[in-house]
Amino acid sequence: MAISSPxxxxxxxxxxxxxxxxxxxxxxxxxxxxxAPSAVxxxxxxxxxxxxxxxxxxxxxxxxxxxxxxxxxVGAVYGDLFGQSRFQIDLRNTVVFTLFFLVMAxxxxxxxxxxxxxxIVGSGFFRSVFLFPYALSxxxxxxxxxxIFNPETGVNLLINATGVNDVLATYGVGPLKPGWITNxxxxxxxxxxIAAIYPPAAEWSLKLGVPLAMIPxxxxxxxxxxxxxxxxxxxxxxxxxxEVREAAALDGASDWRLYKDVIIPLLNPITVSVLIILTHxxxxxxxxxxxxxxxxxxxxxxxxxxxxxxxxxxAQRYNYGAAAAIVMLVGVSIVIVPYLARQLKTL
Amino acid sequence: MASILSPTTSGYSPxxxxxxxxxxxxxxxxxxxxxxxxxxxVMVINGLKDKSYMTLAGMWNLPRDLGGGGFxxxxxVLSPNIWASLRMVIPAAILSSLLGAVNGYLLSKWKFRxxxxxxxxxxxxxxxxxxxxxxxxxxxxxxxGLYGSWKGLVMxxxxxxxxxxxxxxxxYFTNVPSELVEAARIDGAGLIQTFFQIMLPLSLPAFVVVxxxxxxxxxxxxxxxxxxxxxxxxxxxxxxxxxxxGTNSVDWTVVMAAAVLSALPTALVYIFLGRFxxxxxxxxxxxx
Numbered sequence: 001m002a003i004s005s006p007x008x009x010x011x012x013x014x015x016x017x018x019x020x021x022x023x024x025x026x027x028x029x030x031x032x033x034x035x036a037p038s039a040v041x042x043x044x045x046x047x048x049x050x051x052x053x054x055x056x057x058x059x060x061x062x063x064x065x066x067x068x069x070x071x072x073x074v075g076a077v078y079g080d081l082f083g084q085s086r087f088q089i090d091l092r093n094t095v096v097f098t099l100f101f102l103v104m105a106x107x108x109x110x111x112x113x114x115x116x117x118x119x120i121v122g123s124g125f126f127r128s129v130f131l132f133p134y135a136l137s138x139x140x141x142x143x144x145x146x147x148i149f150n151p152e153t154g155v156n157l158l159i160n161a162t163g164v165n166d167v168l169a170t171y172g173v174g175p176l177k178p179g180w181i182t183n184x185x186x187x188x189x190x191x192x193x194i195a196a197i198y199p200p201a202a203e204w205s206l207k208l209g210v211p212l213a214m215i216p217x218x219x220x221x222x223x224x225x226x227x228x229x230x231x232x233x234x235x236x237x238x239x240x241x242x243e244v245r246e247a248a249a250l251d252g253a254s255d256w257r258l259y260k261d262v263i264i265p266l267l268n269p270i271t272v273s274v275l276i277i278l279t280h281x282x283x284x285x286x287x288x289x290x291x292x293x294x295x296x297x298x299x300x301x302x303x304x305x306x307x308x309x310x311x312x313x314x315a316q317r318y319n320y321g322a323a324a325a326i327v328m329l330v331g332v333s334i335v336i337v338p339y340l341a342r343q344l345k346t347l
Numbered sequence: 348m349a350s351i352l353s354p355t356t357s358g359y360s361p362x363x364x365x366x367x368x369x370x371x372x373x374x375x376x377x378x379x380x381x382x383x384x385x386x387x388x389v390m391v392i393n394g395l396k397d398k399s400y401m402t403l404a405g406m407w408n409l410p411r412d413l414g415g416g417g418f419x420x421x422x423x424v425l426s427p428n429i430w431a432s433l434r435m436v437i438p439a440a441i442l443s444s445l446l447g448a449v450n451g452y453l454l455s456k457w458k459f460r461x462x463x464x465x466x467x468x469x470x471x472x473x474x475x476x477x478x479x480x481x482x483x484x485x486x487x488x489x490x491x492g493l494y495g496s497w498k499g500l501v502m503x504x505x506x507x508x509x510x511x512x513x514x515x516x517x518x519y520f521t522n523v524p525s526e527l528v529e530a531a532r533i534d535g536a537g538l539i540q541t542f543f544q545i546m547l548p549l550s551l552p553a554f555v556v557v558x559x560x561x562x563x564x565x566x567x568x569x570x571x572x573x574x575x576x577x578x579x580x581x582x583x584x585x586x587x588x589x590x591x592x593g594t595n596s597v598d599w600t601v602v603m604a605a606a607v608l609s610a611l612p613t614a615l616v617y618i619f620l621g622r623f624x625x626x627x628x629x630x631x632x633x634x635x
Binding site for chain 1: 368369372373375376379380382383384385386387389390393403404406407446449450453454457458459462463464465466467468469470471472474475476478479480481482483484486487506507509510513537538539563566567568569570574585586588589592599602603606609610613614616617618621624625628629
């Protein structure tokens, strides 16, 4: 592609052809030249460093002293990593967290956007409140929510205040007092059903199910990021013309049908963007969990981000940390690369 | 995209809505507001409580009297880190805006063969999990003598801020008519003169958007802060808050007050400059 010089008709002579060519070729060099420092920095600090990390993940480096000799057989670190029960738990937790978080953040964001689409009194205020958490750090959020989901206080006080536990007590039933982030239980386990179809599954040590402690963490994350989804949906709603709405109204469509059949399908491209961006955030999640619950009881809230951090900075098992980081990167790339490729086509 | 900033441009026409459904919607919005403000309420209220009045069972209660609660102690503990964060965040946000302006200008108005691919490759850098570059990053910082210093942290944030800053400026400059550049060229202005004489004066709004967005992002970072800087007094406030939360010797009122203090700068930016913040947010997630 040549330097873009739109809007000028071809036959307009701007300057004598020779001088024009000289000017252009100088600028043709100048633009890449000025871009070079940033481009080179990114190539080193992103791509070069990823290459280095990948190399470390194949090496024997698992002490404070760097050891970049290759470990044989090549890739053995990954074999060990996927065989480790803690890392298996982390992968399960990431899947569970992502599902809960996406459903809450996307549906919550969409619901808020639709409510605000009606221009009720105070919309501006409400919109600002819902997006506010996005401006806070995950650490602040994690600290606040760790107290709210502390079983001795926070939400459980509100449960008591509803009187539910008094009613339960009259029937001789113990109080409803969820352990939230301290609950080690893995609910809705799929191991048995899977073993019925695929017998070796009975031997799996990993409990395939929902670690209950992960749910409060997903709630906190949705609290923080649903405002982002809302802002995206609101921006999309703003592009839907009044004519579309009025045409639907003239056809006698109810509000429910208007949104379900007309507006939400029109928002599809935005929904896809929101899903991609929030999924990649979810795969990378680290600070929020680190501050809110840490690894959790029996690794109930452990995630790859924490695993990498601990392997590198606590255990100094650099090769395992690097391998887990590469696994995170692959996960994020699967989501992000098609998105970027699509964007490139429309540039 | 501007619609979110000017809510009257379009949207649902209110004329056929019953009064009842408006009350229902308003009620739902109020309920959502309670949910969204609950953690803020918990932090502020408990931060303001006197230590002796703070109990687990009384978390939702208002403070008994209006003393400073945990704030004086939290300020004493956290203020060095708040200053450390400011000292690091401000130059990082400014530098990354400047780099973004240059890159965005080149990538929108002076495209060359392969520039779109380079742009896409640069963009990928804003999505990676930084865990995947930590080991070589630290070795490199060590090599150049910046490991452990706040200046190293500034450098890290400037470099990893290049993608988002370039993206926002590129989208902004793309919307500046190319005729302006073309006219300047006819007048004999080159690439650099055009930038300083035409684009830079036009780009104040973009600088505000990128500056605010980067200020917030960098202020809120934890991973780089906890791994690149190790002197406790130089660590950013997110790291200090996390450490405080992990110590049992400190009482709750102080932790809650510290959480409020650490969030205050970005919260104030959001409250007073929220519209620019939203613009950065949207520009960073979709094309102009």
